[in-house]
Amino acid sequence: VPLYLQAAGWQAGFGLGGWWPAMLPTAPWLCGWPGAIWVHGVAAIPWVVLIVGVGLRFVEPELEEQAVLDGTPGQVFFCVTLRRAATAVVIAGLWVAVTSAAEMTVTDLMRIRTYAEEIYTDFAAVGTLDEGPAPFWLGVALTGLLMLAGMGACSGFAANLREPHGQNPWRLRLGRWRWPAACVVGLGSLVLVGVPLANLALKAGTVVVRIGDQRIPHWSLTKCAAMVVGSPLQHGRELGWSLVIAVCAAGAVVLVAVLLAWPARRSGAGRGALLITTAITLAIPGPIVGVAIIYLLNQRAIAPLVWLYDRSILAPWIAQAIRALPLPLLMLWYALSTVPDAVLDSATTDGAGWFTRLVRVALPTRIPALAGAGLVAGIVAFGELSATVLVVPPGITTLPVRMFGLLHYGIEDQVAGICLAVLVMIVALTSLGWYVVLADRRLTAR
Incomplete structure (x- = not known):
């Protein structure tokens, strides 16, 4: 999903013109640094899950099964599994940093001055860089350092990848915490996906009816479908x-x-x-x-x-x-x-x-x-x-x-x-x- 659509979904509820600030006499929640961090963080969750999931998948199950004989499953997870997948966690963090630094969509909407945002603003306004080429190449160099760090981490990670032979991945049994954990994950997914969609649907279907001197808003499924x-x-x-x-x-x-x-x-x-x-x-x-x-x-x-x-x-x-x-x-x-x-x-x-x-x-x-x-x-x-x-x-x-x-x-x-x-x-x-x-x-x- 493009980043501007994700930003629009959250803005429709809690940003400029959102339904929450319209209902309550309060400033928009989704603005400035907190808003930019939230949108970028939510957009990066699938990538982090994918990268860290690959790292966890390639942890040697024989090491985990040997460790479980000497400790609890929780100790195995924190002391063996996460340590073996630490490189994947680092790669995921670098991915989030690099992709966030390369985007100006959210920071421009939230009015945050970043490197990518300044380049866009200068060229959009006057067609040139106001501060000369030095800051331009400085930003390229910093981005290149992040890129090289990511390549080094990926090279080390790829060199240690080994597909398990004839063994299924070791599973951490949650026991009685399985269903509570599933509820937390399901609720989190519902919030991250359902709330932006609900915000957009609420905005698309809002109809304002004038009764006397009052304007009363209500939601219409017909109008929402017509707008879509x-x-x-x-x-x-x-x-x-x-x-x-x-x-x-x-x-x-x-x-x-x-x-x-x-x-x-x-x-x-x-x-x-x-x-x-x-x-x-x-x-x-x-x-x-x-x-x-x-x-x-x-x-x-x-x-x-x-x-x-x-x-x-x-x-x-x-x-x-x-x-x-x-x-x-x-x-x-x-x-x-x-x-x-x-x-x-x-x-x-x-x-x-x-x-x-x-x-x-x-x-x-x-x-x-x-x-x-x-x-x-x-x-x-x-x-x-x-x-x-x-x-x-x-x-x-x-x-x-x-x-x-x-x-x-x-x-x-x-x-x-x-x-x-x-x-x-x-x-x-x-x-x-x-x-x-x-x-x-x-x-x-x-």
Whole structure:
């Protein structure tokens, strides 16, 4: 889910124009540093769960089973399991730090001055950096240090990964605390997912009726449904441009990811190039990507570049492709690495070169993975904002850029309606992507 949609969900309840400050004579809760930290933290929870879950999955069960003979399950969990998964916890923390530093959407809405926010503000206002290039490159250097730290942690983590042979993961039995823990997890998930959705639905369906001198608000399911259905039509132009650019970006991402992932399946140099590319595209803030594209294309001495910059979708296409590259790149690296060597060796014996082996042997067996990577790239590109907002040409506006402007004035019924409509589209595409992943697993198992 794009970050601006998550921010909109929480703002609709507790931020500027939210229902809670409207009901009570109080200032908005979701503002400033606490609001930015909350939204970024909530958005990072799935990634932390995924990364730490992978770390826990690869803890050696024999060590845990041996330790449980000498201590309690709780001692095993804290002294063995978490210690073995500590690198994954560090990686998750670095991931949150890098991705949060690379975004300016939430901090701009919360009026927080951050590095990415300052770059965006300077270029959006005057088209240049007010403080000169030194702070710009200082921020790049700090981001690079975080990136290198993450790469070092990932390298050490990957070197210690070992799939358990013939053993199931050790499970910490909660006993009588199982159901209370399940209730806590379920309640937390309901709050994190249900509250933003309820906030948007409440805003989209609010109807104000005037009775005498009083204005009495009430909620209408009919109006909520009408807003969800009608908002895409009202913002059809922005939605159309978003889909066109996202599809183009997804195609470019899949092509680049295949060309980088194929040499990385067995080559150390190829693997290094892939990891460096992934780390760079993950770590660099979106506004820096936009600034770099502006410097690249806005060359007055080269008329064709200026025309492409001002009168085509090339700039947002490149920006969204760069921002959407990391996840599909990792997906296709794994998918192409699982192509059986025996099949490729047989093709080599028949005289097939590396390109023929890729196009005629590897890719036809990984069609579901290609489709899944394309869907992921398209979803990420469709919701990209921090780089696109700087490079969209005149006359072209994507839906995230339009929504970003509206969110500064609070969450009204039309804004909430289009947010819910986009969420429905994302859920549909995600369900399709999950089906493709399951199909890929079944095909790989064969």
